[in-house]
Amino acid sequence: MDFPVLSGKLIVLMDEITMIDIPRLDFNLTTTFLALWEERSVSRAAKRLSLSQSAVSAALARLREAADDPLFVRTRRGMQPTLRAIAMAGPLQDGVALIHTAFSTVTAFDPATSRQHFSVGMSDDFQIAIGPLIARRLAAEAPRVSVTFRQTNRHRVEDLFEEGEIDFAVVAQPNVRSGLQQQEIGHSGYACLLDPVACNLMLPLTLEDYLTLPHLLVSFSGREGIVDHVLKNLGHSRRVQSALTHFSALPPFLVGTRAVATLPIHAAQSLAAVSNLTVCAAPIDLGEYSVSLLWQRTADNPWIRQVITNAFLAILPDLEAIH
The missing domain is CATH 3.40.190.10 (Periplasmic binding protein-like II)
Structure with missing residues (x-):
C-alpha cells in the first residue's frame, strides 16, 4: 500500500524523501513507528502488533534508512526517541487518526449502553x-x-x-x-486546613499564628513545598511536625490537634466537608x-x-x- 497523502501533504515529514521514494513506504511502517513510540520497546511493540521481534526490527531498519536517522536509541529506560522521531510523532498520529476515521464505520458513543x-x-x-x-x-x-x-x-x-x-x-x-x-480547564490555589478549637485561635489566620502553629507537610518528596519557598523569600520559616505524601491522610492528623496544613483549595474544601475541620485563607500569597x-x-x-x-x-x- 502506498503511503497516504492527506490534505495535500505527506503525513511523514522527511526532508530527504522524494516522490520517487514514496512507493516503498507502506502504511505498516507508520503503525510500527507509532507502536515503538508508545511502547519504547521492540518486544512490546511486536506483541502489540502481533508480529515477531525480527519483523519489527526489520521495519525499524527501513524507517531508519528512509529518515536517515536512528529514530529510537536503546537506553536503560528502553528505546528512547531522537529529536527527529519526536518531530515525526505528532504528524503521524494525526495522519493515522484521519485514516482510521475515513475507513471506519463510526459508531457514536452512547453512555447509556456503553461498557467502555x-x-x-x-x-x-x-x-x-x-x-x-x-x-x-x-x-x-x-x-x-x-x-x-x-x-x-x-x-x-x-x-x-x-x-x-x-x-x-x-x-x-x-x-x-x-x-x-x-x-x-481552570485554575486552583492554596488554603489552610485546621481545627480552630484545638488550635485555640480565631480566624482569619494571622501570619504570627501561622508561624507559631506546628505544620503538617504534604509533599511528593516529603521534604519541602511551596510554603517553605515563599516563607524563605519573606525571611521566615515554619516548623514541620509531620510530613505526609497523600492529602487524603490529613484529617486524622488534624482533628483535635494543634496543627495546620496548607494544601490545594479543592482538596481542603473536600476534606473539610467530610470532617470537623475548617478551611481558611493562607496568611501569605501562594499564588494560583x-x-x-x-x-x-x-x-x-x-x-x-x-x-x-x-x-x-x-x-x-x-x-x-x-x-
Missing part, C-alpha cells in the same frame, strides 16, 4: 475533589461504564500515557510533549496555578472529557469563595 472502561490519571488532591463527582455522573448517565483513577502528577504523567496505563489525566501546570492533547486535561490524540472520547471538565467547573465557586 476509562483510566484517568490524577494526583490524590484531584481524586478527592472531583473523583466522586465523576463517579456519580457515570452512575447516573453511564451505569455500565467504569473508571479507574490512577495516581500521577506532572512528573510521571507522560510515562503513564506511554505505557498505556491511562487514557486521560488531570494535571496541575503540565509540561508535556506535543504528542498529547492539552486543554486548560493552571489545571489541564490531557489525552492521547488517537484515543479521544469527547463525552468523558466533558464529564471531567464539568466536575472541575462544579467546584470552582467554592474555590473562589476562599479568596
